[in-house]
Amino acid sequence: MLEGNGERRPVPPFEDRHEQLRARVREFVERELAPHADAWERERFFPNSVFRRMGELGLLGLKYPHEYGGAGGDWVDEAVLCEELARCGSGGVAAGIGAHIGIATPPVWKFGSEEQKRRYLAPAIRGEKIAALAITEPDAGSDVAAIRTTATRTQSGWVLRGAKTYITNGVRADYFVLAARTRPEGGHQGLSFFIVDSDLPGVSRRPLAKLGWHASDTAEIALDDVELPADALLGEEHRGFYLIMANFQWERLLMALGAIGSMRVLVERVVERAKSRPVGGRPLVARQAIRHRIAEMATLLHAGEALTYHALRLFAAGTDAVREVTEAKLFTQRAAVRVADACLQIYGGAGYTGADGIERALRDLRLGPIGGGTDEIMREIVGRSLGL
Ligand SMILES: Cc1cc2nc3c(=O)[nH]c(=O)nc-3n(C[C@H](O)[C@H](O)[C@H](O)COP(=O)(O)OP(=O)(O)OC[C@H]3O[C@@H](n4cnc5c(N)ncnc54)[C@H](O)[C@@H]3O)c2cc1C
Structure with missing residues (x-):
């Protein structure tokens, strides 16, 4: 909790x-990420060296065991x-790092063989290999x-055919x-997970333009007869749906935490702005309407x-x-958009034209009610928990 004196x-x-x-x-965030956020947003990419640096600092393996290089x-x-x-000033940078540590590598840790952990988890913790989680497809989001991408058994392993889309770090x-x-039959049964090296023949990817998260590379991926070795299977065959479900809770919790971090920064900024911006000879904060708006934020x-x-x-x-995780995700993602919108309003034209990264925050946070399961899907899950 943030105390009145700023102490935690x-x-x-x-x-x-x-x-x-x-x-x-x-x-680390204020010294090594935030000063570059504007440039990385303009370049539509943050450098891979960020992963290596975070690996050196031990930040990519905080929750992982020592034996794989974790903390x-x-x-x-x-x-x-x-x-x-959230303090880095770019939702895209936070998303790229978050996808690597929070959604792509946990399944390797939880379900991978010893060999897979050595080959894929350990270098990811060092920041030498970058990971992406690829579930969504053009016709399979919520x-x-x-899911229609197929993995068919061959004598030497598997052959992959299909497409993925909206993949962070893709x-x-x-x-x-x-x-x-x-398995050919549809539904939840018959899904499996694979670790797919991105340099395999038949894998091609294309960056997608988007409203926010500009520094993050979101990709569409084509999988044209990609031959995988037998040991590319991650976890048990046909049990992929359980792996997806296991992963969702942490992904949604991380999104809720990211939204809280962003709201906190926005509230800090708007308080400063309202105190320092003179309107009609008095600071904005002298207006009750403004104070009340900030109190709501x-x-x-x-x-x-x-x-x-x-x-x-x-x-x-x-x-x-x-x-609880679902409610936290549902509430915080919409709340963060509302807070960013109120903040932009109080900043006025300065906010709309880029001051203090407020318009970027609004664009970046708009992904929250869509990514990691939409608001509508969150409401379905909460509804089910009530027996509806
Ligand atoms: C920037 C970005 C990054 C992403 N990163 C990744 C990633 O790294 N890996 C990955 O696998 N995916 C990723 N995604 C995909 C994301 O998880 C999906 O966009 C999300 O799950 C929604 O799927 P969809 O976009 O296909 O929407 P759809 O499923 O087509 O839904 C469209 C609309 O219909 C509503 N809807 C759907 N079903 C119902 C229902 N039963 N009842 C009521 N309304 C419903 C939805 O809520 C939504 O409003 C990313 C997406 C974006 C935009």
């Missing part, structure tokens, strides 16, 4: 060591990192059961953790924080937290 008092699930990590991450920490460590990444990734159909932030930390506590304790 560790509140569970955070402990002193998490707050020490927070200070270390914040310093031997816990989920809460990574939660701190993802919350603080409806994962509609242009730069060294490998994809990819879902494909291994802070309330959205703190409500989101409460929901998300509650879900994080349950998740970190190994408790089933599907409803």
Whole structure:
């Protein structure tokens, strides 16, 4: 919780060591990422050296065991990192790093063979190999059961045919953790996961233009008769749906944490702006309408924080937290868009024309109610938990 004097008092699930990590991450983000955010957004790409640098600092393997080069920490460590990444000023940079550590490499850790962990997880922790998670297809987004990409057994392994789209890190990734159909019948049954090296013949990718996340490479990927070795299968054959479900909780929690981090920065900025911007001879903050608007923004932030930390506590304790995680994701993504919109309003023309990264935050945060499962799908899941 943020105290009036700006100090943080560790509140569970955070402990002193998490707050020490927070200070270390914040310093790294403010010194080594934030100063480059504008340039990387213009270039529509942040350099791969960011991964290598974070690997050197031990930030890509916070929750992974020492034997693969990780820091031997816990989920809460990574939660701190993802919350603080919001301070880098580019949703795209946070998304690229988040996809690597939060959604693409966890399945290798949880379901990979020893050999797969050595070949794919360890170099990813060092920042030498970049990973992407490839589930979504042109005709299968919310409806994962509609996946059409097929992996057919051959004498030497598998052959992959199909297409993926909207894949974060898709242009730069060294490998994809990819879902494909291994049984012809539709539905949730018969999906399997594979680790696919991106330099294999038959893999081609194309960057997609988008509203926000400009520094992130989001790709469309074609898979034309890609021959995979037998050991490319990740986890059990036909059990891919369970792997997808296992991964979703952490992805959604990380998105909620990222939204909280972003809302916190926006509230800090708008308070400063309202105090320093004179209108009609008085600072903006002298107007009750402005103060009330900011109070509402802070309330959205703190409500989101409460929901998300509650879900994080349950998740970190190994408790089933599907409803709590889903509610946190649903609430925070929309709240963050509202907070960014209110912030832009208070900044006025300066906000619309780019001051303090407010318009970028609004564009970047708009992905939240779509990515990682849309608002509508979140409501379906919460509804099911109520027996609806
Ligand atoms: C920038 C970006 C990065 C992404 N990164 C990745 C990634 O790294 N890996 C990956 O695999 N995917 C990624 N995605 C894909 C993302 O997860 C999907 O966009 C998302 O799941 C929604 O799927 P869709 O876009 O196909 O929308 P659709 O499923 O086509 O949905 C369209 C609309 O219909 C609504 N809808 C769908 N089903 C229902 C229903 N049953 N009831 C009511 N409404 C419904 C949706 O809520 C939505 O509003 C990314 C997407 C974007 C835009």
